[in-house]
Amino acid sequence: EIVLTQSPGTLSLSPGERATLSCRASQSLSSSNIAWHQQKPGQAPRLLIYGASSRATGIPDRFSGSGSGTDFTLTISRLEPEDSAVYYCQQYGSSRTFGQGTKVEIK
Amino acid sequence: EVQLVQSGPEVKKPGESLTISCTASGFSFTKYWIGWVRQMPGKGLEWMGFIFPDDSDTRYSPSFQGQVTFSADKAISTAYLQWSSLTASDTAMYYCSRVLTGTSRGLIDYWGQGTLVIVSS
Numbered sequence: 334e335i336v337l338t339q340s341p342g343t344l345s346l347s348p349g350e351r352a353t354l355s356c357r358a359s360q361s362l363s364s365s366n367i368a369w370h371q372q373k374p375g376q377a378p379r380l381l382i383y384g385a386s387s388r389a390t391g392i393p394d395r396f397s398g399s400g401s402g403t404d405f406t407l408t409i410s411r412l413e414p415e416d417s418a419v420y421y422c423q424q425y426g427s428s429r430t431f432g433q434g435t436k437v438e439i440k
Numbered sequence: 441e442v443q444l445v446q447s448g449p450e451v452k453k454p455g456e457s458l459t460i461s462c463t464a465s466g467f468s469f470t471k472y473w474i475g476w477v478r479q480m481p482g483k484g485l486e487w488m489g490f491i492f493p494d495d496s497d498t499r500y501s502p503s504f505q506g507q508v509t510f511s512a513d514k515a516i517s518t519a520y521l522q523w524s525s526l527t528a529s530d531t532a533m534y535y536c537s538r539v540l541t542g543t544s545r546g547l548i549d550y551w552g553q554g555t556l557v558i559v560s561s
Binding site: 368370372378379389419421423426428431 | 485502544546548549550551554
């Protein structure tokens with residue numbers, strides 16, 4: 334099973350700052366089959382990024398994804414208060430697994 | 441508009457059986473997998489497995505094999521998650537999801553709103 338390790342566990346930043354979230358896979362992911370999902374408190378998750386770097390429909394361009402192989406990054410270029418959430422990476426190349434999540438807090 | 445609408449919250453006793461549902465609309469139900477994801481209180485997301493409603497082909501994550509059963513009724517575009525004997529450790533939020541086939545195979549692109557299951561004596 335491919336294990337995904339996310340860091341940091343919690344990120345506390347001010348509005349307008351840049352957030353950088355990391356996801357490391359235990360094995361190389363061919364075709365960059367990595368997605369990022371956002372889960373706000375009390376809500377279901379929603380897809381943000383797929384294929385490591387493609388934004389899902391309706392996702393603002395301040396969200397971007399990058400990476401390949403075993404190392405992937407989600408960047409939120411200018412944080413807004415509504416970006417307060419837990420962000421999960423998910424691989425879909427070999428079965429499906431999720432990282433443990435990174436909580437983003439807005440000061 | 442793609443929608444996955446799940447059944448309401450459940451409170452059950454240990455040993456009881458339970459079936460929760462996920463009704464799809466806005467897309468062809470038989471052309472996608474329907475996946476299930478568990479989220480225990482205060483914890484992260486866990487992949488349980490999926491079903492292909494067209495032929496009811498099911499794949500379970502090893503952690504959930506033998507613990508739950510997936511089924512689907514394509515006539516009413518509804519997928520089900522079933523337990524035969526609940527335990528307290530089944531207390532969690534359960535999400536259904538649409539899982540792509542073809543290009544981006546295996547990607548979860550839509551989520552249901554979740555069904556809260558509480559198991560308590």
